[in-house]
Amino acid sequence: MEINNGHTFQAEEGDRLSNLPDDILLDILARLNISTVAKTSALSTRWRHLPWQLTKLDLDVAEFLHAPVFNSITTVHMDQAMSALTKAATSLLSVPQRDTSIRNLGLKLYMMDSYSSNIGSVLSQAIEAGIVKELDLAVLHEKRHIDCNDDDMLHQARAVKVFAGVFPRVIHCITRLSLYNVRLDGDIHHIIFDCCTQLDYLSLEHCDDGSRAVWKINAPNSKLRHLELAVCFFGRLDLVCLPKFEYIYWEIWFTPYAPLSFRSVPSLRELRLSCPAQSDFQGFKLSKVLQGVPNLHTLTIDFQGEKLWMQPEQKQICPAFNNLKKLSILCIHVEFDLLWTIILLEAAPSVELLCIDTWEHVCLVNKEDEDGRKLVYGETTHPSWEISEFTGTRNWQLKELQFTGFRPLKQQLVFLKAIMEQARNLQTVILKEEEPCEDCEALGTPLSCIKDHDFPKSKDEQDNVVEQLREKISSDSQIIFQCL
Template sequence: MEANDNDFSDSPRSQQLDGEDRLSMLTDDILLSILGRVSSLIATRTSVLSTRWRHLPWLLPELSINVEDFLSAPRADPIEENDMEQAMASLTKATRSLLNKQQRESTISSLHLNLYSINTFLCEVGPLIGDAIDSGLLKDLDLSVLDETDALARTEEDMLQRAQEIDSFFSAYPSVLHCLTKLFLKNVGFDKLDMHHVLFDCCKQLQHLSLFHCDTGSYSLFKIDAPDSKLCVLEIEKCRFVRIDLVCLPKLEKFLCETWVSEYAPVTFGFVPSLGDLELSCGSNCDQREFKLSEPLYGVTSIHTLTLDFQGENLWLQPEMEELHTAFSKLRKLSVWEHVCDVGEGRLASYLTRSTPWWERHLDNSSENKLLKELEFAGFKSLEHQFTFIRSMMERCPNLQKIVLMGDEQCSSCDALMSSRPSKFPNRKEEQEMVVKRIRDGMFSPEIFFYE
């Protein structure tokens, strides 16, 4: 009998139960910390497996409800409308349960909600969120209105319809606007609505705004003048604005602009005293003209992190150190990016044969940057103009401590390209030593790192 008891105590089943008992002995705050690292769907599914865990999802201070978690697996490509409807039905049910005031034992500091605006589901989710806000149950809302349709497949009418649906949602549940801290919109055309009023006058708590393929009318000017706005991060990607004029955004810390349609500089800055992180990314098209980096940065004085990805096109080939001296006076980190995938199939052949102009150095002795500590260079290929640029930066940045040289990120397009064009990234030790020697020759020696 004793032998049987000992055998059972050493069995896998016994060890599993022992592990579950030890987990159950943990306090609620530790268990909540564990559940807080996964989506609300996984947290809920996990909790039903144990009586000890069952109440925990209604104690989580932050909730993350993503409609993509409710899509059936394997996920179709493209995702069919019926699948999206079923996922939204499940999301609505989960939201209703997790926001249930009878079960909820504490307030929700933040709700991250990703959903589709199809059929009447916005009208079903809206009152759930509105009631939670009005009752004081929900403090902050992070809302993403997703769209699985490719941007190029959306017509003007589609974009206008999406804008009308979203505007109706906000109008019906105004409390949503009052606690909205982060918003992502895709394929929305606001040309018949007052986009500025909705986003900056009504969303008084908005701190992070991301717009993907949105506009206020094709090739229109988008002017933001919001002195009372709390917006810290603004991301504009593939939007059809002829230009964005940031007249006044006093709290803006980061601005990203990727793939614009304007033939000139895509943005102008007015009063943006907190702007420190700037990313500009776009390949040229036949209608775009060259512009100087000093043009959009006129009057900007606080940039500390700059990321440029122009795919070797139309910018910066002749540095304007004197003109950029004020804008870059606080620059600490510079990333220069060139990824072969970015050029697109239509320009792939020309990329293979394109010769990049020499980095001309008309730098006066006064154009120093004593704050720049790190330089990242993606797409490094041991090309002469790259060495010239790096040494130019070293000459003008006496406190530079770290140089990171990176190859191209790999993907199917890159693999196809590399098969016809061997990589020039220095992989072998002797190649890297040669690169280090060329960079450091006769100059101070920051640390140099290589990442393929």
């Protein structure tokens, strides 16, 4: 009887759910992946028509893979997944069955001749009929970037060019484009910046130009606002003209000098640079990179390791920092003195939020023998910036300081006291405990210099830190400790 009652209860709940109006059911379906949507609609006549009324649709080939993929996938798995994706796209984008347009279609696929051709045909018809308004296209690759060679990247580029040539209507509809393992030759450049006339967002992962030369973007008619790069090989990225461009994030570059330059980017508001400095890095002056960027609002520089990739400088950086409101200086080696960061803060007196984050990972050091790691990253190099030229002559607007990975080390306390003393408008200092690294903890090896300086968790420990920070200085800022 209990089992029967359970089944009756489940049936009643199912009926109750099905009695909800279409708009609520559509909201539920919109939160599910496409394979679950298909199964749900197949089980109930009440739900059967709903997938064709979704105004936002995500078709991801990864959802049709039979098992999680941690390395390169086989051709058989790709074929099976693309076959299922093609069937789903053909059904859900079918012109006769749809009476509702798709405001945004997300499509992640592998460029396999027959399948991508079929999807391209269906998509072209849907775009022509006004069913698909905006397309978010991701061209995936079956290999991880560390397993890719030149032939793989050339093959991926050819596949993209063939698809773009056969289905120009699809290319014109793209608002977001993500490319993986692609050789960015002149034809690909033309497709991205001339043919993708609606392009707003571009993501490039493990892409290059084949020669590590300067890769220029001169697109005065482009609508591009957002650019993300990861593990890309260019001699330099030169943004010549992008009038609507607002945001760029580059994670890991390989040139020993400045990775990018700006000319006419009047709308650029946010820049994020993140990279560990390899042994051949010569470093660069941030002021030179930021020439031609008059309205920068947010700057994030992430060092990820044992040395800085910025060259010391003083007042040269002031003009570029005039309108900066948020400054994040991340992954500074935990052993480093932090007073050098004050140079950046004094150069940007308009900054209202400063974020600092420290770095040390024994898990990365132990992945290679010591000599092997030194060949890649070189010796740990402490900052050698002189701060005597700045003496607090400009009134800081700093209101909040967030310090992640805080420990009561001497260099951290000295830095915090200096900020609290100079920043007259400082309202809040937030000291955050660092997120644990599972790989570091698994090694069971103490971190080099912080084993006796844990994050203060007890009231007595926190009171002791506050007392040290307020000693001999006048500051009304509130000090907040955030434990995990």
